[in-house]
Amino acid sequence: MAMTGQRDTYDRRNRGLWIGLAIPGAIWLLVLFVAPFCVMLAVAGGGVNEFFQTVVPVWNPLHWSSWNLSAVWHDIFGTGAFIGPQALRTLVYTAIATVISLAIAYPVAYFVSRYAGRRKTLFLILLIAPFWVSYMMRMLAWIDLLQQGGLFNSALSLVGLPGNTDWLGGKSVTVILGLVYGYIPYVILVLYAFLDRIDQSMLEAARDLGLSKWRTFWHVTIPLSKPALIAGTFITALPMLGDYYTNQLLSGAPGTTMIGNAIEGQLDSPGYVGQGAVLSLMLLVVLLIPMIYYVISTARGSLENA
């Protein structure tokens, strides 16, 4: 208690200094993180200059029109809607890619955190390496391999399979594997960070009390790694939902487009910027609950550490 008291006086005495230190970052965040989303609202609620097809933002919320919103709503749910299927596809791709990522990442992270022993540094270097390779490079590597006449097709024909598949011609499986390949280093690192902190004595206690290896895993390890799995899901699913480049690089076909492509397309077409803003805000609103949950659990985690 005495410690806390002292700490509080020290902090309070120098309050002006702490505020001064926080101010540049605070201004940067307010002007370039909070304000942009306010502009997005103003554009979404604004109109279009009929003659120039330019955006006319409306700054007063009382004067917002629902024109853009209803146009987007029609594109998602109405007849002949083209955004609806893209949104659905985004969900399906993200769900499959997240599950595959977790299924690959969990055993790897589990092995390195528990069994790697003295070779842990080597394994960690190898697991961290892809994290430092740019996303573009990782996609380019697969474009080289998967192109017609590329090494992957050659390898297929070597083992007697048809080696002339056009993997980059709009295949969902290529896009999903691209997503997995792109985001899995992050999942592994997050899972490792959590699994490494699991107290080994808990697992030993379970074994000592007579649980089999598999039941220890099921009843002790899995519940203990639940926060890890949740964090891993967030770390992959959130960026995947806003991804528009993986499918462009690995397929480029309209049959594999995601919601990010819809947003990008509208921003690039004059007269549709307002609808792009509405669509972005809709995605934001959908993601708001998982994001807030994630932020609160991270904040709580850092408080507990303190």
Added chain:
Amino acid sequence: MASVAGESVATSPPEPAELTLRRGARGNPWRRPWVMEGFTWLYIVWSIVPIAIAVLFSFNKGASQATWQGFSTKWYIGKGVTSVLHNPSLHQAVIQTVVLAVLTTVICVPIGVCFAIGIDRWRSRTSNGLNFVMIFSFVVPELLLAVALFLLVTQGLTFIRLGTPAEVAGLVVWNISWPAIIVRARLVSIGRTYEEAAADLGASRLGAIWRVLLPMLMPAVFASAVLVFASTVDDFVIVEQLSSTANTQPMSVLIYSNVHGGLSGPALNALATIMLFLSLVAALIGFLGYRWMTRGERTKGSVEALTPIAGI
């Protein structure tokens, strides 16, 4: 055999003996998990080999990405072919990437470090709110932030021009959470004792921060600078939305827009290899520097120096 005996004693009586025996026979807890180890190696091969092949083919003599035709650096420096050195747009992209990475790191790290110290000590509703905004900027999908920033600089604050100014402004806000989160974690583990001791011994407020706190924070500051640099080199979404002319397109954007048609071929692999090289050099400097700065603090060897530079 000892494990069999140990387990059958501990298991509850109604369990069939046969099951206990079978489990005991393969329940050696010290057995190496071969399957999992094999799986881990498979993953590592899968994650690294395609990239190694792409790097290899940037040194190919011919334009093929499937047949090796001999070693050559012509896609990097060759004359008369589309090489990074002699093609103006590839050349410009390398420069733009380095400019953005340096500017962003130089602006982002000091602001983020000060923000972390300020937020950690200024305990109020406002500081909690700002902390929330900061972590939020960490989890928001990059596309949404990029679109919002694009609208801000085209509809609102139009004095921030599209191109390098907008790119740097956006990259700083996107990366500010690295120094803020990493430095704050270290602040928490340092505590206030050293600063208070310095104050008791007559140091001024700023003196205590500058001479006592900052040197202790240096490893975290350094690790976050390396992370900001590398993540700026690799960034794509924000720079794609906020670049204006071809002159302000860094390497990632150029690769993206040329993969299908345009300047495809080994020159793009060469460009991607240069990006890889920049990031890996930053990582290596980060790892060695962090290890050197925290020498004497570590108990478990170099593993602890690896985790901060990966941002975990």
